[in-house]
Amino acid sequence: MLDLVSSGRLEIATGGWVMTDEANVHLYAMLDQLIEGHQWLSNILGVRPVSGWSVDPFGHGAAVPYLLQESGVKATVVQRIHYAWKQWLAEQQLGDFQWRQVPGEYTEYTIKSVPIDDHNVKKKAELLLEQYGRTGSLYPHNVVLVPIGDDFRYDHASEWDQQYNSYQRLLTHINGDPKYHASIQFGTLKDYFAEVQNRMRDYPSLQGDFFVYSDIFSEGRPAYWSGYFTTRPYWKVLDRQLEASLRSAEILYTWAYAWAKQEGQARVVQLLEKDYEKLVRARRNLGLFQHHDAITGTSKAYVMHDYAIKLHEGLHDTLALAGEAAEALLLTPAAMAALDHRAAPLHHLHPDFERSTYERLPRKLPLAIPRDQPRLIVMFNSLGQRRYEVVKVLVTALAIRVTDEHGHEVPIQINPVWNDTGNGMAILSTQFELLFVADLPALSVITYSIHHTSRPTTDLRASVYSNNYAPAPDQNYSPPFEARDVLPGDIQLESDHLKLLFDGTTGMLRSITDKISGRVTQTAVRYAAYPSAQFKSGAYLFKPDPNAREPEEDVLAGAKPRLFIHSGPVASELSVMFGTVLMHTTRILHVTHQPLASAVYMENVFNLGARYNSSETPGFPPHFRETEMFMRIMTDIDNGAEPTFYTDQSGLHMQKRVRVQRIGIQGNYFPITSAAMIEDNGPGRRLTLLTDHAAGAAAWQQGWLEVMVERRTFYDDARGMGEGVTDQKRTVGRYWLLVEDTQGPEPVARLSLAAHHLANDLNYPTTQLINEGLDADQLNSGAHLITRPLPCPLHLMTLRTLPEPQYPSLLPSRTTLMIIQNQSPSCTTSASVSTCNGLADSPFPGTEFTLQVANMQKTSLTATSSKGPLATLPDLIVPHHRLRAVSLTFPQPPTPPPPAE
Structure with missing residues (x-):
């Protein structure tokens, strides 16, 4: 060859x-x-x-x-x-x-x-x-x-x-x-x-x-390949989870490996070199799934099963690597010396959840809080900007408080954990959900501490309302939360910035009011489904049944929604459950930090693979067959008689779409991987929906924006797969909904800075780890990779240790590939971001690595050809909507041999 x-x-x-x-x-x-x-x-x-x-x-x-x-x-x-x-x-x-x-x-x-x-x-x-x-x-x-x-x-x-x-x-x-x-x-x-x-x-x-x-x-009629944009969303979510986990592991690995080399930590170097093979395997498992018959969901069920096993393996390996690297960066010198002496592995930081197989959603692990010392939560912010992260931890005690890396106490909220008794939902008395907002510097590993406290925490517990809670088992039992009945009429959630109005029967959002400007935007959320055309809608194709009695099925009609409202000092949220098929949650935050204060968080947990129960959800067809389920947001935004909307192109930029009515809804569904938006034709409002996984989206009528959430088709669509799609699983989809004032459409559509920030929040969540086996004083409170945050538009796409050329699957080299993306936000919107240092004359004003860098070379994106030397980071120019790559070499002084075991 x-x-x-x-x-x-x-x-x-x-x-x-x-x-x-x-x-x-x-x-x-x-x-x-x-x-x-x-x-x-x-x-x-x-x-x-x-x-x-x-x-x-x-x-x-x-x-x-x-x-x-x-x-x-x-x-x-x-x-x-x-x-x-x-x-x-x-x-x-x-x-x-x-x-x-x-x-x-x-x-x-x-x-x-x-x-x-x-x-x-x-x-x-x-x-x-x-x-x-x-x-x-x-x-x-x-x-x-x-x-x-x-x-x-x-x-x-x-x-x-x-x-x-x-x-x-x-x-x-x-x-x-x-x-x-x-x-x-x-x-x-x-x-x-x-x-x-x-x-x-x-x-x-x-x-x-x-x-x-x-x-x-087939049949001489147009067939539109828009079904695969959404097919098998569980796999699409799993893919993005590995993507985020791999990216975090890449950055942490590069940081820890270079640090260990420079500090002469021979044993850490040895451990990380041994684990490089896991990193390569995770890269290739993720890469394999980007195949056009994998992430599309268009392979046979047994092949999709094999893909998912590889994705799950990659998740396991990258989370373990992230824990090892973070531990190496945080260990105090005395703790590091003690571990070296015992030849102990770096296995003390673990994810705060368990996931035994890919088919199970992650399950939070309850944390016991000892009285004699705090329990540490370690968080890695992989973004180049400061971020505020909503942290959720499952705890077994109510008498707790939380401090940040500097020892300062932070506001917290304690929510109930519910259990379905069959006779209503009961609040557990042994487990509770702790919420707080973490302030995380750019590219940092930070510890927060959960302490036992003797002072009362009643005021930190959320107020709870529900229409489906089980009564207390006996009159002498004092539950940790007092659940109240949901009052008749519409429901309202309110913060200092937003007021949300909900339908009191369905629990669905109706409108969003910006309390600062007084602007009210109709945002009616509706779930429905297109009935599939048999043999013409399947894994690849999407086509509603032209012979159906109604073009859309009101699949939630006749269901009895179960409502749950939690409101406290950190967040207020409303969750509505429709049997075992759908749980929809809407949340706003009681914070001053933008854009979190002005955005609405939405979460769907849906399962068309659940056991069919016609009494719970009579609006669905039997066994959920031939169902193309979507979430639609109906607004009063004027985006044209022939509605115009915008979809992202793989997160690189936005693309304008205009409805073409004659080709039907199937020809007007377009792919999104992170964002879709509609806006008024002139100065007015823009509504942006940000998502954590790929799907199909459409704007079929003026003011509407919809996203497909699940598809279940029993028949093959004759495009090569040879079977229907009936392996649905319980899937979680996460979204941010943002309404902004805008000066009107731009010649080149761009997301706002706030939207980019929220998209990065969804795409690259904080890596959250818990400490098992180390005393709190054995870990430093934090470590930082850069001296100052990157400017707002610049996104660190990767910091990737390249392989040793002679052993590309086994050993790391001295070369690291850094790729920076200029996300090029719009300047025509009102929303702001309070966590980054704005646009600057220099792309990297004063930003340097805390590690020593021996050499920098501009390269092609895949680091196979050099484009000349780079003296300093401020000399790197990243044009709008572009990516630039730099090859970094960290100085690596001779490393003494590791101690004998």
Whole structure:
């Protein structure tokens, strides 16, 4: 293979770990799998890809081409775009990109394989030339790219010889006869693009993306591939959890490894080097799931099961690595020496939850609070800006208080924990939910302490209201919380900044009032479902049943909502349960910090895989079959008669969408990975919905914004999977809802600074660890990676220790890849952020690493080519909506050998 590659006869295109999906994949994972692939190719084969090949994803976005360009890829091939776009591009001869024929448009070489001999070579050659000529007519030049083969081909050695020998006969016949005026040769993508560039100097420029993909190969009617945007949300959530955990582990590992090298901590170095293999495995497990038949949810159930096992393995490994690295950074010198002496592992910081299998949601572990010393909570803020994080801890005592890293007491709230008795919900007397808001500096590991206290904490307990609580077991029992009845009429939650109005029957949000400006925005939340068209809506496709009695099913009709309200000094929230199918929670925070004070948190726990109970949720069809469930927010925002809305493109930037009514709701659903928004046509309001996982979203009517939450289809949609989707699991979806004043639509749509901050909060939550086995005085109160926060728009995408070239799966190198993204927030909105230091003339004003840095080089995004030295961080310029990569080398003085065990 090395000979074929070095001679140019074999070209490796794109070079990612997989051929990534382009709708559901978030920017971090999309780039991470590309880095992993490029690093492997560079280290093993000495190859840097210059051509891209993306022919199987179901639609194409703008993020992948940008990442390829910044990674050294000069040109790429795409295939699956809407059939109408193909027709238009052919008519206009806009051949700045290529695609191969789709199913139903066959050429001779894909129909059958017939041996070529002297008797049929002339006939076959002329037939082939005729079809090549038709393809060539679509472009302004005379170069045609003809891929030889398809999926699941070349899996037998004999086929390589058969194809080569047959084509060689055809090429010899055509090239040897001048009457054909043609020259055909074997080549690679690089050869093809070189020929095109010799003939063309100026290329037309297209903006936007190619969603939604549509084909017409079945029944001659358009079929829209918009179902997979949402299919199997449980897996999509699991994917993002690993993404966040891996990113945190990468940063902590790099920090701890460089620190240990510089401080001569030989044993820590040894432990981290041993665990590097786990980090690589997690990268590859995450990278594998970005495949266009994995994160899309479009593989058979047993294959999806295997994917999830790998994601769960990655989560386990990265959380363990984060704990080890954080412990190394926080241990006092005396504690470190004691552990070294005992040769003890760094296994004292653990997640505060357990998750035995991927199929179970994380379960919080109750913490006992001893009287003689505090219980430590260790938190890692992986963002380059200061953040305020709402921390939830399950505790076994009510008499507690919390202090920060400086020993200052912080406001807390104690909520009840509920248990379903079958005769109503009862409040547990042995477990309680502790809430507080942690103030976390940029790129820091910080400890908070939970202390036992003798003073009364009654005023810290939430006020509790419910329409479904069980009475006390006896009159002598004094419950820790007094639950009151929910009064008839609408329900109101209020903070210093916001007033939320809810429907008193359904528990659903109706309006949001900004108390500072007095602005009222109608925000009616509704859950409903589209009935699926059998055999035409499945894992890939989305199509509502045109023969259904109603276009939408009111799936919650007839249900008896159970309402639970908690209100205290930190937060107020309303949760509503509809049987075992849905629990919807809305929360506001009693804080002054922006944007948390002005945003509304929403959380859905849904389970269409639950046991069907018609008495609980009579609005659902039997066994939840053929159900496409969505959450819709109906507002009074005027976003046009043909509604316009905006969706994010893999977290890179926003894309404008305008409803096209004639193609139905299925053609107007678009992918989001983190954000969707609508706004008034002129100066007015903007509503932004931020999400923690990929889904489909639409704005079907003026003022509406909806997001699909789950799909259950019993029938295959004839696009390759061969089965329906019936393996739904109990899934948690998290959202922020933000209403802002705006000056009106911008020429280029951008999220506000507040929205970016909240999106980062969802995408990269704080890593929360608990201390088991160490005394409180054995850990320092905090550690900091940088001297000052990064400016608001700049996001640290990764700080990734690259592999040793000779052992790319086993050992870390001395090189670290840092990637910075300029998220380029809008300046036309009113919402503010109180945790970062604003826009500055210098991208990094006064920001330095607390570690020594020996060398910095600007590089391609995948660190396979250098772009020159970088003297200091302030010299790094990151343009709007762009990413920039820097290779860092930390000085590593000789490390003494570890003590003998």
